[in-house]
Amino acid sequence: MRGIWAAGAFCGFVSCANAAETLGETLDWEPPMWNIGSVELTLGGFVGGAAFTESQSGGPLLRGGYDVTDASAVAAANFVARRIMDSGMIIGAGGNFLLYRDKMSGDNYGNDTVQKIYAFVQTGFGRVEIGQQDGAAYTLGLVGPVTNEYVTLENRNISLFHDPATGDNFASFFQSTTAVQATSNYAKINYVSPRLFGVQVGASFTPQMVRSPLLFTGNPQGVANRQKNIFELAVNYTSYIGNLAVGLSAGYAHGAVTRKTPGGEDLQDFALGTQFAYMISDVRLSVGGAYRMTNAYLLDIGQASRGRHTNALHLSGMAERGPWLFGVEFSDADIEGPVDFDVKGYQASAGYRLNDNLQFTAGWQWYDYRRGAGIFHNGLAAIDMNSGFLQFGYEL
Numbered sequence: 001m002r003g004i005w006a007a008g009a010f011c012g013f014v015s016c017a018n019a020a021e022t023l024g025e026t027l028d029w030e031p032p033m034w035n036i037g038s039v040e041l042t043l044g045g046f047v048g049g050a051a052f053t054e055s056q057s058g059g060p061l062l063r064g065g066y067d068v069t070d071a072s073a074v075a076a077a078n079f080v081a082r083r084i085m086d087s088g089m090i091i092g093a094g095g096n097f098l099l100y101r102d103k104m105s106g107d108n109y110g111n112d113t114v115q116k117i118y119a120f121v122q123t124g125f126g127r128v129e130i131g132q133q134d135g136a137a138y139t140l141g142l143v144g145p146v147t148n149e150y151v152t153l154e155n156r157n158i159s160l161f162h163d164p165a166t167g168d169n170f171a172s173f174f175q176s177t178t179a180v181q182a183t184s185n186y187a188k189i190n191y192v193s194p195r196l197f198g199v200q201v202g203a204s205f206t207p208q209m210v211r212s213p214l215l216f217t218g219n220p221q222g223v224a225n226r227q228k229n230i231f232e233l234a235v236n237y238t239s240y241i242g243n244l245a246v247g248l249s250a251g252y253a254h255g256a257v258t259r260k261t262p263g264g265e266d267l268q269d270f271a272l273g274t275q276f277a278y279m280i281s282d283v284r285l286s287v288g289g290a291y292r293m294t295n296a297y298l299l300d301i302g303q304a305s306r307g308r309h310t311n312a313l314h315l316s317g318m319a320e321r322g323p324w325l326f327g328v329e330f331s332d333a334d335i336e337g338p339v340d341f342d343v344k345g346y347q348a349s350a351g352y353r354l355n356d357n358l359q360f361t362a363g364w365q366w367y368d369y370r371r372g373a374g375i376f377h378n379g380l381a382a383i384d385m386n387s388g389f390l391q392f393g394y395e396l
Contacts, residue, residue, distance in 0.1 A: 136202030137251025141179025340372030
């Protein structure tokens with residue numbers, strides 16, 4: 001029955017593509033922009049959703065497995081205000097806000113309503129940002145191509161698998177992200193250089209694990225093994241070798257543990273990424289991936305500890321021809337700590353871009369979870385899951 005549902009969804013997706021061209025033309029919008037005196041204000045955002053059917057393997061506590069059809073959505077808005085000075089220097093501010101989420105979506109930044117809010121200065125010598133923003137290592141990190149940013153194995157926006165007992169997102173305890181995202185959207189100062197001879201470098205400083213638009217505000221007390229004074233370094237290189245586009249990246253983060261308990265350690269987080277692209281006639285082929293290793297258990301920097309680690313791998317490939325996209329992804333995470341986990345994921349998907357704003361994607365996702373101690377909700381130390389999905393995303 002699930003195969004019939006997925007096949008029907010995909011066939012409907014393909015057959016509606018031509019009819020959707022008119023819709024695509026209607027919704028082909030530019031982000032709204034106003035000039036208020038000498039300040040240029042641009043608004044944007046995105047909305048995405050997915051309908052999916054999932055299946056989970058059974059066990060002593062989940063006889064017959066678990067099958068359900070559901071839907072999820074997420075919406076966010078953003079703004080950028082900037083002023084171009086006579087010298088050519090640009091000063092401004094920006095912000096991102098989570099407008100809607102449900103139990104299965106929106107957890108990239110811990111479901112914060114204010115995801116980012118920051119000020120910036122940009123000159124010919126680079127860009128400096130201060131506030132609640134991604135770190136330099138995440139900004140410059142490469143992780144491989146994906147057909148969409150919502151249903152993916154890499155830092156997903158929408159999850160497809162429930163905990164049957166609660167209806168919540170089963171996978172919320174671990175979200176694989178293979179670029180260094182140690183400092184999330186904590187208040188920080190960033191520097192990213194201009195690209196010179198294909199090379200771009202960046203650095204960040206995050207004084208505390210505090211989400212705030214202002215540095216050095218908030219001083220969490222009484223929490224063990226918090227990281228402070230987190231430094232990040234990153235480098236990104238892009239070039240061409242003949243007709244082959246090449247991209248390489250590396251990122252590193254180091255923190256200092258406070259209120260240390262036995263086993264607590266300074267944060268160490270490192271990632272390498274790469275991506276290649278090549279044109280064959282009118283088809284663009286791209287492949288890439290990333291590998292991340294850290295002593296933060298489950299990628300939670302509040303659990304950086306001796307004898308714990310998380311190693312995460314993401315590999316992907318994509319073919320693009322006109323408005324069509326076809327992609328595959330693989331992820332593997334090896335997690336050691338109080339409970340060891342092995343998490344493998346697979347995804348195959350096809351997408352159709354109606355315009356620069358709107359895309360539909362259909363695909364299938366599989367996950368295999370294994371743990372070294374204890375049991376999952378099916379009563380076993382292993383659980384397998386798969387889901388067919390039909391997803392849309394609209395972005396300004």
